[in-house]
Amino acid sequence: MSSMAVQVRFLPEDITVTATEGEPLLQVAARAGVVIPTGCLMGSCHACVVDWETQPGAEPEVVRACLSAIPAGEATLTIHLYHDPTW
Numbered sequence: 487m488s489s490m491a492v493q494v495r496f497l498p499e500d501i502t503v504t505a506t507e508g509e510p511l512l513q514v515a516a517r518a519g520v521v522i523p524t525g526c527l528m529g530s531c532h533a534c535v536v537d538w539e540t541q542p543g544a545e546p547e548v549v550r551a552c553l554s555a556i557p558a559g560e561a562t563l564t565i566h567l568y569h570d571p572t573w
């Protein structure tokens with residue numbers, strides 16, 4: 487079975503790139519020219535936290551970009567970058 491293409495949209499830059507299921511999120515962001523801050527790359531520092539919505543209008547999920555890959559079964563994914571974390 488071939489991998490499904492997923493349209494990944496990065497906000498607030500509003501850049502959309504095509505990714506494949508299972509592709510690491512940081513790799514997709516790099517291809518889009520979007521910088522997601524990173525630190526440990528192991529899931530412990532939370533520097534890389536972003537929100538994503540797997541469907542328009544869906545409840546956004548908070549994910550660590552360094553641990554995240556493009557989920558299967560979604561045609562689109564919207565990523566909200568955190569530029570100004572309040573925590």
Ligand code: FES
Nearest residue numbers: 525526527532552
């Ligand atoms: S870079 Fe540290 S949690 Fe992702």
